[in-house]
Amino acid sequence: MGFVIAAPDQPSLAVAGGDGRFPVRRIYCVGRNYADHAREMGADPVREPPFFFMKPADAVMPDGADIPYPPGTANLHHEVELVAAIGATGRDVAVEKALDLVWGYGVGNDLTRRDLQGQAKAKGHPWDVGKGFDHSAPVSPLRPVTEIGHPATGAIALSVNGTLRQQGDLGDMIWSVAEIIAHLSRLFVLQPGDLIFTGTPAGVGAVVAGDVIEASIAGVGRLRNRVV
Ligand code: MN
Numbered sequence: 001m002g003f004v005i006a007a008p009d010q011p012s013l014a015v016a017g018g019d020g021r022f023p024v025r026r027i028y029c030v031g032r033n034y035a036d037h038a039r040e041m042g043a044d045p046v047r048e049p050p051f052f053f054m055k056p057a058d059a060v061m062p063d064g065a066d067i068p069y070p071p072g073t074a075n076l077h078h079e080v081e082l083v084a085a086i087g088a089t090g091r092d093v094a095v096e097k098a099l100d101l102v103w104g105y106g107v108g109n110d111l112t113r114r115d116l117q118g119q120a121k122a123k124g125h126p127w128d129v130g131k132g133f134d135h136s137a138p139v140s141p142l143r144p145v146t147e148i149g150h151p152a153t154g155a156i157a158l159s160v161n162g163t164l165r166q167q168g169d170l171g172d173m174i175w176s177v178a179e180i181i182a183h184l185s186r187l188f189v190l191q192p193g194d195l196i197f198t199g200t201p202a203g204v205g206a207v208v209a210g211d212v213i214e215a216s217i218a219g220v221g222r223l224r225n226r227v228v
Pocket of ligand 1: 029030031079081110197199200
């Protein structure tokens, strides 16, 4: 029995230093997970439970890819984030066991149509059109936990055309990767292939066609994309 239309390609990411690829199933994202970014977005960075939104799996874009400037926006923003790649199934996972689910890590850019997100916030509408658009999830090649362990501190930064825009430290996350996984696993069964974008530090801002975005996380990797 075949499919009645051509089956879509399986979205996937490269693995640093290897030929194998990591298949992407779902992309979860955490909102407001660094106090300085919560403040710049006009929110109070209290330790309220983390909240989540999603991007489609086929929004992933590789390192080096040109990112088409998306339609419907005049304010496309960058957000550098640590991305955790899930390699095992988990539901109702305890914080102490949560990191056992992580296969590896990458550097992500949670591209955002900020104007559309702002309109949605103002109206109490879903964030999907502001966050979950085509090409909205560039991610660097992943590095396995067997090589780099679980980065809990270290510089996270993003520059545009060589000018530093975002600079923070993984240790400044309000919710740790383990805590995020524990929370998320009470809402969804986490499965191999899931990605979790873990939030961005302050300094988000607009990019336009022609800009080169370079993101990095110490010990994890680098991600470079041009907006076209
Ligand atoms: Mn984000």
